[in-house]
Amino acid sequence: MTGRGILLLALAGALLLAAPLVADRYVLSVLTTVLWFAYVGQAWNVMMGFSGLLSLGHALYVGLGAYVAAALFVHFGIGPWLGLWAAMLAAVAAGSFIGFLSFRFGVRGVHFALLTIAFAEVARIGFDHIGWLGGSAGFFIPVAEEAGNDLANLRGSPVLFYYVALALVAGALALARALLHSRLGYQWLAVREEPDAAEASGVDLFRARMSAVVVSSALTALGGVFQAFYFNNLFPEQVFSMGRSIEIILPAIVGGIGTLFGPILGAFILTPLGELLTYLIEVTGYDLPGLKQLFYGVALVAIVVFRPEGVWPWLARRLGLARRPGETAVPPNREGTR
Amino acid sequence: MTALLEVAGVSKRFRGLKAVSEVSFAVPQGGIVALIGPNGAGKTTTFNLIAGVFPPDEGRVMLQGRSITGLRPNQVCAAGIGRTFQIVKPFGDLSVEENVLVGALARERSVETARRQARAVLERLGLADQAARPARSLTLPDRKRLEVARALATRPTLLLLDEVLAGLRPTEVDRMAEVLRELNRREGLTILMIEHVMRAVMALSDHVVVLDHGEKIAEGTPAGIVADPRVIESYLGAEGI
Numbered sequence: 258m259t260g261r262g263i264l265l266l267a268l269a270g271a272l273l274l275a276a277p278l279v280a281d282r283y284v285l286s287v288l289t290t291v292l293w294f295a296y297v298g299q300a301w302n303v304m305m306g307f308s309g310l311l312s313l314g315h316a317l318y319v320g321l322g323a324y325v326a327a328a329l330f331v332h333f334g335i336g337p338w339l340g341l342w343a344a345m346l347a348a349v350a351a352g353s354f355i356g357f358l359s360f361r362f363g364v365r366g367v368h369f370a371l372l373t374i375a376f377a378e379v380a381r382i383g384f385d386h387i388g389w390l391g392g393s394a395g396f397f398i399p400v401a402e403e404a405g406n407d408l409a410n411l412r413g414s415p416v417l418f419y420y421v422a423l424a425l426v427a428g429a430l431a432l433a434r435a436l437l438h439s440r441l442g443y444q445w446l447a448v449r450e451e452p453d454a455a456e457a458s459g460v461d462l463f464r465a466r467m468s469a470v471v472v473s474s475a476l477t478a479l480g481g482v483f484q485a486f487y488f489n490n491l492f493p494e495q496v497f498s499m500g501r502s503i504e505i506i507l508p509a510i511v512g513g514i515g516t517l518f519g520p521i522l523g524a525f526i527l528t529p530l531g532e533l534l535t536y537l538i539e540v541t542g543y544d545l546p547g548l549k550q551l552f553y554g555v556a557l558v559a560i561v562v563f564r565p566e567g568v569w570p571w572l573a574r575r576l577g578l579a580r581r582p583g584e585t586a587v588p589p590n591r592e593g594t595r
Numbered sequence: 596m597t598a599l600l601e602v603a604g605v606s607k608r609f610r611g612l613k614a615v616s617e618v619s620f621a622v623p624q625g626g627i628v629a630l631i632g633p634n635g636a637g638k639t640t641t642f643n644l645i646a647g648v649f650p651p652d653e654g655r656v657m658l659q660g661r662s663i664t665g666l667r668p669n670q671v672c673a674a675g676i677g678r679t680f681q682i683v684k685p686f687g688d689l690s691v692e693e694n695v696l697v698g699a700l701a702r703e704r705s706v707e708t709a710r711r712q713a714r715a716v717l718e719r720l721g722l723a724d725q726a727a728r729p730a731r732s733l734t735l736p737d738r739k740r741l742e743v744a745r746a747l748a749t750r751p752t753l754l755l756l757d758e759v760l761a762g763l764r765p766t767e768v769d770r771m772a773e774v775l776r777e778l779n780r781r782e783g784l785t786i787l788m789i790e791h792v793m794r795a796v797m798a799l800s801d802h803v804v805v806l807d808h809g810e811k812i813a814e815g816t817p818a819g820i821v822a823d824p825r826v827i828e829s830y831l832g833a834e835g836i
Binding site: 440454455458461515 | 646648667668669672673677678680684685686687688689693696697698700701702704705706709745746748749
């Protein structure tokens with residue numbers, strides 16, 4: 258990043274840290290949603306953006322993470338900080354299974370994407386029938402008493418959840434950045450760009466792809482744990498839905514696939530846009546069915562048509578926040594837009 | 596001279612079509628061997644059999660006396676064979692330096708050390724001033740050099756070059772040939788090259804293997820090969836030299 262980029266990042270960080278001081282409940286809930294999508298978008302980006310593996314079923318990992326942590330809490334009194342390990346393990350197991358099937362038997366591209374959808378759908382239908390987890394009627398975590406914040410059990414006020422979400426985003430950003438500059442990260446990028454050439458350069462394709470799935474599914478499961486304890490209710494029709502899987506990938510697509518800040522910027526564009534539309538519909542009274550989705554869709558098409566590489570790379574260039582390869586005469590100071 | 600690479604009776608069929616048929620040859624340690632022949636003769640298939648893209652139906656491939664038959668491409672790379680692709684395959688969105696860095700990471704765990712090695716290789720191939728550019732922005736000659744750079748960065752004992760001189764202008768051919776000759780002489784790098792540019796084959800190689808219709812029809816010194824009637828008939832033709 259450039260000096261200006263670092264300054265802006267610090268400023269944004271400070272603003273986000275201070276936001277609960279001024280934001281009301283509603284704004285805070287919108288911001289928490291933004292951060293949640295930024296986080297899971299970042300997690301998805303590890304697979305698609307870094308390694309070129311298109312997952313259209315990331316709701317599977319959200320749902321598994323959410324249900325495992327919630328079940329451990331409700332049925333066994335195990336807190337989320339312990340439960341999240343089991344949640345990540347469950348998601349990693351599912352991801353590894355899908356990965357193993359795909360990468361061992363040469364399932365690639367669109368067919369891999371279809372397989373990820375299939376597994377998420379199987380989970381959605383399956384969880385509808387698990388009575389122990391409430392089935393289709395939903396699974397509920399006892400609602401928090403807002404008087405006391407209990408970080409150990411992740412029970413408490415919206416402000417607590419806001420800061421937890423912010424920490425998740427910051428953590429994921431730091432992790433993604435470190436990975437991208439590691440040996441594994443460069444191998445991921447090589448596999449994304451040209452699998453044959455990567456393999457000829459000594460990269461074990463199976464291991465590289467599997468490791469991307471493991472990291473991505475584990476991170477996504479954490480997003481599920483957060484969701485379970487934030488909303489206190491889980492319905493298979495929502496958490497495992499195809500719509501949720503798409504919502505997860507939109508911020509990264511809009512912001513810029515494969516970039517570090519793309520998913521974050523994308524979430525800050527899309528979620529407020531959705532809220533604004535809801536507000537406009539309420540104010541004007543034009544509540545036609547599907548109007549919100551239509552606006553949303555048009556906005557998306559516009560972004561995909563006019564900024565196909567995402568908003569972040571364009572913004573970063575315009576504002577001089579980061580350099581792309583080749584835009585600097587001094588090679589050592591070249592971090593690119595990733 | 597002992598054989599670094601030994602290809603022993605390898606065959607490969609694609610849906611009944613024999614692409615390579617019982618081909619045998621050896622590449623001596625420190626040598627430069629050229630693999631020539633008309634289009635469709637099975638040169639690239641032979642390369643892919645050596646590099647592990649697919650296993651041979653019959654026959655063996657030995658590197659330094661050990662069988663590498665049936666290994667995956669990354670394992671062949673680890674065994675000490677670097678390769679380029681006839682149709683260049685740069686990591687387009689990565690910078691030139693990062694492309695070569697990926698190659699260097701084959702033998703180096705530290706990214707910083709690998710980056711230093713990558714820069715040295717870029718320097719050697721005259722790509723240093725392009726290091727920060729995205730690989731997709733390079734011209735074809737530079738992309739071919741990048742292929743060689745990335746393969747070299749894996750620190751191979753044997754370098755497989757698939758038509759790295761084709762499509763280059765004569766001055767660029769000379770330049771690349773000079774780099775290869777220097778790598779061979781100074782560092783003892785053994786090279787097996789598929790090449791159509793006969794001028795470079797004559798100048799660089801000390802042994803030539805000729806394939807036609809998947810079979811080896813001749814091998815010998817460059818001077819002997821161009822005088823061989825079978826080679827002239829099947830490949831070189833009257834105006835080929």
